[in-house]
Amino acid sequence: MTNTKVYLEIVKQLRAMISADDLKSGDKIPSERELSERLNVGRSSVREALRALELLGLIETRRGEGTFIRDFRGNQLVQLLGTFILQDEKAKLDVIETKNLIEMDFLRLVLDRADEKELLKLKSLVEADQLNDDQFFNQLVEMADNYLFSRIWLILKDYYNSLNLSKAEYNRNSLLLLIEALVEKDEEKTFSAYRQLRNLSIFTDKY
Amino acid sequence: MTNTKVYLEIVKQLRAMISADDLKSGDKIPSERELSERLNVGRSSVREALRALELLGLIETRRGEGTFIRDFRGNQLVQLLGTFILQDEKAKLDVIETKNLIEMDFLRLVLDRADEKELLKLKSLVEADQLNDDQFFNQLVEMADNYLFSRIWLILKDYYNSLNLSKAEYNRNSLLLLIEALVEKDEEKTFSAYRQLRNLSIFTDKY
DNA sequence: GAGATGGGTGTGGTCTGACCACTAAAAACA
DNA sequence: TGTTTTTAGTGGTCAGACCACACCCATCTC
Structure with a gap:
């Protein structure tokens, strides 16, 4: 009769609930006991749903207080997935390539729509060593104003970091060159600087 | 005393177990009852861990049989995240933009590494009306040989389709033009054809 | 009156035991 | 030997019981 597992149904209901109540x-969501009553299911089933969502980083539970909607951005689950999964070499290469491709998309977006003043501000921060390459890309991604894409990038970055690759040392000059190119809206120079920053000797001209 | 929640500890143990036994x-993992005994925890806690991993797509459970490791690489988690998130109009625009960006990345990848014969085969299929634009892009994505990126694209396409946008009619001529450009490895022509195919009058020259 | 104290209540965290539904393999049967 | 029935094991779900903790508020103390 009940083809769908109860806990999945609860996840669905929760989603609807969150959407309906905006x-x-x-924000706090109803207690486990209340959900159990309201949905006519056992509390353990409710808990299975909540624990799953918790592991996904979608909610946060505080003993004695309740369960709360979470800011989705920092999802530790990805880290878990990373260590859980990424086994074969091909997958790793995919991660690297995908991350690079997406970062270059962001560069294109910024080339197209970025504010010069903002870029100059970032430049001065980098020059003052108050911003490293990682932080810079965070700013860049934000500048591109595409939340979904930025989320994908964040996840990829987590994957990437979980690969434990030998880290290329932070190259401030390449980064400054990159910013300069962005300011000048010079596409070719931008990607050249990017390749240099990421040590992409493999990526010749197409990227 | 027990600062870490039991179910998280179980997730950890499972990871170690999977790693240790390779x-x-x-492959099948121990039953819920056995795990419960072996780890000295309640079965409900074991279930919370398993359900969470199941929602993540890491394991698969079959009633009456057991619990099994799953092919990780596809992370449906993003799908779930998406359905949780996609609410406002801006998010929709982000979906469209991101999908387009990624599809263009695939075009770049194919431009760089695709086999001409394969492309010609696709072309003849399109000409014979045995392949529409959607199916063509599926082939294209496969050709790019980046599993992770293709998964991301698939998910985006699902998002996209769930937006219920007015569908542009299938334009075979644009598609043929696109393939032609790919065969000729003409980047500019490729993107021009792509824009035409997707009706991207907005995307002027930068993309 | 202001502050400290301490239950009371509600919440998540966990365990146990009990069924049910289903599967696959063993046992009984023909 | 081939079929049917039984049985043991598995996930699915529920109900109830405690525990640990956080918060509120009446009460006590100064």
Whole structure:
């Protein structure tokens, strides 16, 4: 009769509930016992759903207080997935390639729509060593103003970091060159600087 | 005393177990009751861990049979995240933009590494009306040989389709033009044809 | 009156035991 | 030997019981 597992149904209901009540980050959701009653299911089933969502980083539970919607951005699950999964070499290469491709997409977006003032501000921060390459890309991604894509990038970055590759040392000059190119809206120079920053000797001209 | 929640500890243990026994996709893991005994925890806690991993797509359970390792690489988690998130209009625009960007990345990849014969074969299929644009892009994505990126694209396409946008009619001529450009390895022509295919009057020259 | 104290209540965290539904393999049967 | 039935094992779900903790608020103390 019940083809769908109860806990999945609860996940669904929760989603609907969140949508209907327009719950946002930090808001509280009904207690486990209340959900159990309201949905006519056992509390353990409710818990299975909540624990799953918790592991996904979608909710946060605080003993004695309740369960709350979470700011999705930092999902530790990815880290878990990373260590859990990425086994074969091909997968690793895929991660690297995908991350690079997406970062270059961001560069294109910024080339197209970025504010010069903002870029100059970032430049001065880099020059003052108050911003490293990682932080810079975070800013860049934000500048591109595409939340979904930025989320994908964040996840990829987590994957990437979980690969434990030998880290290329931070090359401030390449980064400054990159910013310069962005300011000048010079596409070719931008990607050249990017390749240099990421040590992409493999990526010749097409990228 | 027990600062870490039991179910998280179980997830950890499972990971170690899988690693130690070198379990791979399709392999069976111990039953809930056995895990419960072996780890000295309640079965409900074991279930919370398993359900979470199941929602993540890491394991698969079959009633009456057991619990099995799953092919990890496809992360449906993003799908779930998406359905949780995609609410406002801006998010929709992000989906469209991201999908387009990624598809163009695939075009670049194919431009760089695709086999001409394969392309010609696809061309003849399109000409014979045995392949529409959607199916063509599926082939294209496969050709690019990046599993992770293709998964991301598939998910995006699902998002995209769930937006219920007015569908542009299938334009075979644009598609043929696109393939032609790919065969000729003409980047500019390729993107021009792509824009035409997707009706991207907005995307002027930068993309 | 202001502050400290301490239950009371509600919440998540966990365990146990009990069924049910289903599967696959063993046992009984023909 | 081939079929049917039984049985043991597995996940699915529920109900109830405690525990640990956080918060509120009446009460006590100064």
